[in-house]
Each structure stands twice: as structure tokens, then as C-alpha cells.
Amino acid sequence: xxxxxxxxxxxxHEGHSKLVLKVNDAGIIERGDWLSITPVRGIEKLxxxxxMHQAPKISSRVCGICPIAHxxxxxxxxxxxxxxxxxxxxxxxxxxxxxANRLHSHALHNIxxxxxxxxxxxxxxxxxxxxEEPVRTVAKRxxxxxxxxxxxxEIAGGEAIHxxxxxVGGMYYNxxxxxxxxxxxxxxxxxxLAIAQMEFMIAVLKNWExxxxxxxxxxxxxxxxxxxxxxxxxxAVDPVFDSSSLDFEPKWxxxxxxxxxxxxxxxxxxxxxxxxxxxxxxxxxKAGTKTWPQMQACxxxxxxxxxxxxxxxxxxxxxxxxxxxxxxxxxxIARQLEYPDCLYTMMEALDALDCNGSVLADEIPQGDGSxxxxxxxxxxxxxxxxxxxKDGKVQEYTLLVPTTWNFPTCSRALEGAPWQLAEVIMRAxxxxxxxxxxxxVVDESKxxxxxxxxx
Amino acid sequence: MDYLGKYxxxxxxxxxxxxxxxxxxxxxxxxxxFLYALEEGIIDGAIVAGQxxxxxxxxxxxxxxxxxxxxxxxxxYNVCPNMSVLKESVRKYGLDKVGIVGTPCQIQALRKxxxxxxxxxxxxxxxxxxxxxxxMENFSYQSMTQIVQDHCNVDLHSLKKTDIGKGKYWAYTNRxxxxxxxxxxTHKYEQPGCHVxxxxxxxxxxxxxxxxxxxxxxxxxxxxNNNGENIWNKAVAAGIFETKPIESVKPGLELVxxxxxxxxxxxxxxxxxRATFGVNKGLRNPYI
Numbered sequence: 001x002x003x004x005x006x007x008x009x010x011x012x013h014e015g016h017s018k019l020v021l022k023v024n025d026a027g028i029i030e031r032g033d034w035l036s037i038t039p040v041r042g043i044e045k046l047x048x049x050x051x052m053h054q055a056p057k058i059s060s061r062v063c064g065i066c067p068i069a070h071x072x073x074x075x076x077x078x079x080x081x082x083x084x085x086x087x088x089x090x091x092x093x094x095x096x097x098x099x100a101n102r103l104h105s106h107a108l109h110n111i112x113x114x115x116x117x118x119x120x121x122x123x124x125x126x127x128x129x130x131x132e133e134p135v136r137t138v139a140k141r142x143x144x145x146x147x148x149x150x151x152x153x154e155i156a157g158g159e160a161i162h163x164x165x166x167x168v169g170g171m172y173y174n175x176x177x178x179x180x181x182x183x184x185x186x187x188x189x190x191x192x193l194a195i196a197q198m199e200f201m202i203a204v205l206k207n208w209e210x211x212x213x214x215x216x217x218x219x220x221x222x223x224x225x226x227x228x229x230x231x232x233x234x235x236a237v238d239p240v241f242d243s244s245s246l247d248f249e250p251k252w253x254x255x256x257x258x259x260x261x262x263x264x265x266x267x268x269x270x271x272x273x274x275x276x277x278x279x280x281x282x283x284x285x286k287a288g289t290k291t292w293p294q295m296q297a298c299x300x301x302x303x304x305x306x307x308x309x310x311x312x313x314x315x316x317x318x319x320x321x322x323x324x325x326x327x328x329x330x331x332x333i334a335r336q337l338e339y340p341d342c343l344y345t346m347m348e349a350l351d352a353l354d355c356n357g358s359v360l361a362d363e364i365p366q367g368d369g370s371x372x373x374x375x376x377x378x379x380x381x382x383x384x385x386x387x388x389x390k391d392g393k394v395q396e397y398t399l400l401v402p403t404t405w406n407f408p409t410c411s412r413a414l415e416g417a418p419w420q421l422a423e424v425i426m427r428a429x430x431x432x433x434x435x436x437x438x439x440x441v442v443d444e445s446k447x448x449x450x451x452x453x454x455x
Numbered sequence: 456m457d458y459l460g461k462y463x464x465x466x467x468x469x470x471x472x473x474x475x476x477x478x479x480x481x482x483x484x485x486x487x488x489f490l491y492a493l494e495e496g497i498i499d500g501a502i503v504a505g506q507x508x509x510x511x512x513x514x515x516x517x518x519x520x521x522x523x524x525x526x527x528x529x530x531x532y533n534v535c536p537n538m539s540v541l542k543e544s545v546r547k548y549g550l551d552k553v554g555i556v557g558t559p560c561q562i563q564a565l566r567k568x569x570x571x572x573x574x575x576x577x578x579x580x581x582x583x584x585x586x587x588x589x590x591m592e593n594f595s596y597q598s599m600t601q602i603v604q605d606h607c608n609v610d611l612h613s614l615k616k617t618d619i620g621k622g623k624y625w626a627y628t629n630r631x632x633x634x635x636x637x638x639x640x641t642h643k644y645e646q647p648g649c650h651v652x653x654x655x656x657x658x659x660x661x662x663x664x665x666x667x668x669x670x671x672x673x674x675x676x677x678x679x680n681n682n683g684e685n686i687w688n689k690a691v692a693a694g695i696f697e698t699k700p701i702e703s704v705k706p707g708l709e710l711v712x713x714x715x716x717x718x719x720x721x722x723x724x725x726x727x728x729r730a731t732f733g734v735n736k737g738l739r740n741p742y743i
Binding site for chain 2: 151159161165182
């Protein structure tokens, strides 16, 4: 007979979410729901009526780990709606900013991942905070990589967290030749570090996958052969940067996208019937607690061709480089493989950048209310913003954020894994729950689902 | 009250460079110091008051070449928001060692930014040299226009230099004419915000400098902290400045102290007055 176990809150990712898992007698997940329980801030609703310049600066505040994605996708959507082509050098600066952010974000996620992993060949889990070697060197390398990412972001984007330089029509400023050289020097310095880090992570991840069993709390659990596999598709628009409705060949299609409410997707009301006080740290939810994923989930469920899809590093590699490694570790390894490209692309963009070039379009139309979208390949996957701008004001603004896409996909990927390892699968998606939970969820009758909770 | 702030030493000095002195306000201390620091790699750029859009209107710029630093010589008696490019200097200009010049209030802003960096990430550790200039009060651009064009009867386009000294406001033209008006006439044009300022000689700078206390063409210089002393000594050893002991020049620190005392006492009174400005209520005091 199946039992229900709930891990709430989940840890070592951004935001506030929980796992509601239906498991069999052996503790293997039969059906899992991973859902956001982050309060809805309603960014899309409150941006309506604001100027097209302000809205992307607000949506940047959706998340402080990947604010670059929301700023650039938001601005890109406004530009697509009004039909504004930005100058080449502005595009290059944005590319540099994008790469800098991906570098820092992946490095940060390494710190969140490592405590699940073992030092290869030993039974010692990795504690990134330890002053002991060999972990200390890795921690220092990660911090330097993040420092480089954030410094480059500051120079090209004005600010590492919530970049101030991008604006509708291009950028506020170009950078000086001295600043350009500084970015180049930093990238040169970071490249061998990034490659070393990539190789280290891949070794650690493969070691974990081949271990057979791992310890969670006081329990020894077996890693299933198809750990974190799912049969959903992949969605990505670009290996590095973005695609928009202004492109000659747009890589994303709004007609293939539908949105359903969590009410139609997640499980109904249940009672927690299995608890484990030893689950690190602080145990799972007490038996007898009521849980109701379809009402408690704070995101909508976006579908592509009627199905949830995976977005993120693996989706990009599958789409553009024929990557074929499946499962949670396949996704993790794909993420590490993106390290060098962040820096190579940054250097290529720098080579092409003209520090004296104009970075602002000569003319910025005010918009006639037509739909424009921009899909930015955020560190966590495809971040699509859709907007209608008329007379400089936002009429409609929708954010389809990577982790929103991944929520239902990852829920499917949980099946077949021991429930103690559900968080390891979830972490492979590098979830950013604040990102995912920025919206008001409306059902088919356009009634706000959150209101159902109030009633 | 310590009217001149903390300092290690005080001297009268001037630049040894004729090129700097040709257009400098006094001894060319700030210009020469930045040129030297830039050359030596002590700074890799400096925030200075460059040329604005209108005549005699300054505009803050991040100078990374000697030409840009030289183009900012001379006092412009109206507001130049130097701190507005502080963050920009370490962003788009990518500077690691920023030199900065400012009036006492601007140096206060800088030090506050370093200690309480609200929205100023990665700025506080990149300040390499803060040069302060003495300041009694400042004017808005419109005030200066009024003083020069109406009171002194000089067109701004032919103005070569303005100076406040010996109780007068002086305007020199390119063609050699000199106008002067008593300072009393300029009081109503002062920025009201200057009336609560309790700092005359840029107490918080690494090195502060100004005209008062030294003869024309010379500057009074306070070397205030280890950083300032270190850089100053190197510059003097490199022959950038000629110096005289401040005790050997007239009118010397006595006059500086007198003016500092006057400024601080007067503005302290204004602050006290503001506390009881209304009936049973007062105006805000930023110092408490």
C-alpha cells in the first residue's frame, strides 16, 4: 500500500518549495509532486500600466541569482513588441553580461550540489565549508570564479545583481578600452579555473552515480539505474544567449505554448502517512498533516506542445550538440560542460566589441500593442517574456520562467527513485523557486486560482 | 572644536610644472598630484570637475589621461556633483584605483560611501587617493551667472578666472580687465545647504588643499593620514612640488584657523536655529 511522505521545506536551492511523494512499501516514489510554496508577488499583474522602461527593472527583482535573465528577457520582449533593433555593440555587451551571469550561477550551484556528493573513492561527503583539503581548494576556486563572473557583470552590466546598464533600445553606456581589457584579463584568468572545476565536478558526479548506495541521514539507500529519468521533451532556443520574435528565424513559438493551472496537474488532497524524524536536518512533515498540492502550488504549469518540457543546460546541449546523457546526473554533467563556453563566448564578444560604438538605437518606437517575446537562455533554462506595449506603456506582460517549466517535468523525473533521494533529483534542476513564482495563476475562466485558497 | 581636522603635517606648496601652473587656480596641487599618481600607477583614473555644456559650468568626469586632468584646472564656483560618477568609475571605466577630488561635503559623501556602502557595491575598496579642497560655500549655476554677469558686469564667455579672496569676489577677463564686488552682495546667492556645513578644510580627505594661508600662486596643504603622507612624500621626492614650512609664509595657519572658526561657528548657529525653526517644532538635523 502506498504511503505519503512530505519534505517541507526543501533545501539548498533558491526559494521555498516542498516535495509531496507517494511511495510504495520499499520507499520508492510512485508519484511525486514538487511544488512551489513561495508567496506569489504578482509581478506580471503589477507591471501592467507601467512604462516599458520600468517593467524589466521590476521583473529583474524576481530573482537575485539570475536577474540578468529577467532584465534582458524583459527588455528584449519590450523591444520585440515595439520593433526596436539594438546596435551591435549593445548586443555584444549584453552577451558578455549573459556569460558572466551564467559563470557565477553555475559556480554557485556547485556549492549547493557538493554536500550531496562524496570525495571520489571515499565515504566522506563533501562539506564546502571545511577548511580541509582537497575541498578548500575547490571552494576557493569556486569563489574566484564567482568573483570573476560578478565583476565582469558589474562592468558590462553596471551591476552584478540587478544590472543597471541594459535599457530598452540598447545600453546606457559602452565601456572604456581599459574596462574591456580588464574583462579580457579576468576571462583569461578564469578559463583554466573553469575547466579545472568542470573536470572536478564531472568526476565527482560520475563517482556518485557509480556508487550503488548512498547514505541519507541514518538510512543507506540504493541509487536506481534510471535515476531521475523522464520522458518529457526538451526546449531551448540558443546555446548561449537568446531568441526573439524580431529574429529572422525565431527559435520559439508562442502558438505551441499553453498554460494550465496546478489544479489540473498536481495531486489532490492527501494525508501524510510516513514520517522520518532522521531525515537531515529536522525530519520530514509529521504524519497526519493534511497536504493538497493542487491548491498549494503557487505556479502555473506551462506546456509546450501540450506537454511539460525540460529546460536548462541539458536541453541546450540536446538541442544544439546532440547530448544524450539522461537522468539527474546527466543534467548535472551538462551544466558543468557549459563552463568553458561562458568564457570563450565572453572573449569572442570582447574581440568584436567596439568601445567607441553607439549602444543606443537612434529611434525607439513607442509601440502599437502588438505581441513581442524574447526567450533568454538563463542559467536554469529558457526564460520567455511576452509583452504588449502601446504608447510606451505595458499592456500585457507574461513571464515563462525556467523553473516554472521544470516543476512538472522534475515531478515526473522523481518516479522510481527512493524518496530520500528526491531532493538530489530536484537539485539537479538548479531550481529557482522565486523565479518560478512571480505570477498570478489564472484558470480557464480567468479566475485567479489563489482566490480559491482564500475562499 | 578641532577646526582644521586631524593632520600629520601642513605645508605651503606649489607645483613645479609651468604647464600645470599656467591655468591652475592656486599652486596646482590637485592637478599635479593626479598627474603624478596616474603616471606612477597609484591611481588609474580620477574623478575631476571637467568642462560642462555651458561656460563655467563644471561636469564630473572620470579622467584617465593627463589631457583630461589638465582640462579640469581652475575653480568653478558652482555645483559639480562629483560623487555621481563614483560608481560609474569602477563600472564602465573598470578602474581599480580611483583618485577623487572634492569639496568637504563631497569627501564626507565618499567616506560615508566607504563605511556605509548603500547601493555602492565594490566601490569602497577601490578609492586610492582622496584630494579635498577648502570650501567656504558654493553657488548654483544661475547664482554664479548672476554674480558674474550682473554684479561684476563680465560676460561668462570672456571670463578667464574667478576667485574669492580678501573679502571680495573677483572676475578676470581674457582681455585683462578685472572686476570685483564685495562678498556681502553674493550672500543671498549661496546654496542654502552650505549653511549647515561644519567643515572648511576637507577634514576627511587624504590630502586637503586650498588658497587661504599661502601667498598667491601657492597653496596651503594638509597631509592628513598615512595614505596621504605616503603619496605626498613620494611626490615631493620626485620633485613634483616645491614646499615651504607653513610657519614661514604669511598669513599662514592663523588665517585658516580664523576662517574655519568663523564658518563652523556661524553654521553651528544655523543648525541650532533650525532646531527651533517652527512653533513647537523644528527642522531636521542630519548630524543627530
